[in-house]
Amino acid sequence: WAEGLSAGTVLLHGWACAGEIALCAAVEAVLRQSPLRGMVTPGGQRMSVTTASCGDWGWVSDRRGYRYSAVDPDSGQPWPAMPDPLRELARGAAAEAGFAGFDPDACLINCYLPGARMGLHQDKDERDFKAPIVSVSLGLPAVFLLGGLRRADPSARILLQHGDVLVWGGPDRMRFHGVQPVKPGCHPLLGERRINLTFRKAR
Ligand code: MD3
Numbered sequence: 001w002a003e004g005l006s007a008g009t010v011l012l013h014g015w016a017c018a019g020e021i022a023l024c025a026a027v028e029a030v031l032r033q034s035p036l037r038g039m040v041t042p043g044g045q046r047m048s049v050t051t052a053s054c055g056d057w058g059w060v061s062d063r064r065g066y067r068y069s070a071v072d073p074d075s076g077q078p079w080p081a082m083p084d085p086l087r088e089l090a091r092g093a094a095a096e097a098g099f100a101g102f103d104p105d106a107c108l109i110n111c112y113l114p115g116a117r118m119g120l121h122q123d124k125d126e127r128d129f130k131a132p133i134v135s136v137s138l139g140l141p142a143v144f145l146l147g148g149l150r151r152a153d154p155s156a157r158i159l160l161q162h163g164d165v166l167v168w169g170g171p172d173r174m175r176f177h178g179v180q181p182v183k184p185g186c187h188p189l190l191g192e193r194r195i196n197l198t199f200r201k202a203r
């Protein structure tokens with residue numbers, strides 16, 4: 001069911017469950033071409049989340065900063081194409097949430113092993129803040145933190161489970177957000193990890 005969390009954020013519970021087998025297979029195929037790696041932040045810390053990308057643009061981080069790159073810095077090759085089942089899932093979820101015509105050119109794949117977390121941050125490396133972002137959660141559950149427009153604003157805690165799709169845009173696009181450390185567990189399809197896909201219009 002669709003749950004409106006605030007003006008620009010919709011949580012589509014279990015939206016990705018129907019096609020979960022094909023979806024996970026497509027993700028695994030991307031990860032064979034573009035393996036997960038721990039990015040280093042501009043501050044020099046290695047992230048506990050490992051990442052890879054598919055589509056025209058991939059999000060990368062190193063000592064020089066955060067940015068979108070057309071090539072995988074590890075391979076020097078373009079990122080794998082965005083598989084059709086992933087693109088269609090993102091387009092369908094965006095339309096359901098009121099963002100018809102969403103045309104993502106980047107899909108960031110985040111992998112959380114137990115204990116991995118993501119600190120509070122804003123997503124501001126994209127060029128067009130009018131486009132929504134679509135997030136698909138797979139595998140182990142996690143507590144998502146949804147803050148306000150200032151870092152110090154209080155955060156709501158939202159449980160994201162396998163198959164949940166979160167669409168946010170409009171007034172919520174610049175809200176601070178993060179993920180609490182993932183608890184140990186084993187998911188029948190993905191094992192001891194959480195995978196999050198974020199679809200974006202990067203350029
Ligand atoms: C709602 N990823 O990659 S996605 C990221 O679960 C990132 O891996 C998280 O934040 C993850 O940048 C969260 C869901 C999400 C992301 C940003 C939001 C929901 C949001 C911003 C505002 C409101």
Ligand code: FE
Binds near residue numbers: 121122123177
């Ligand atoms: Fe983010």
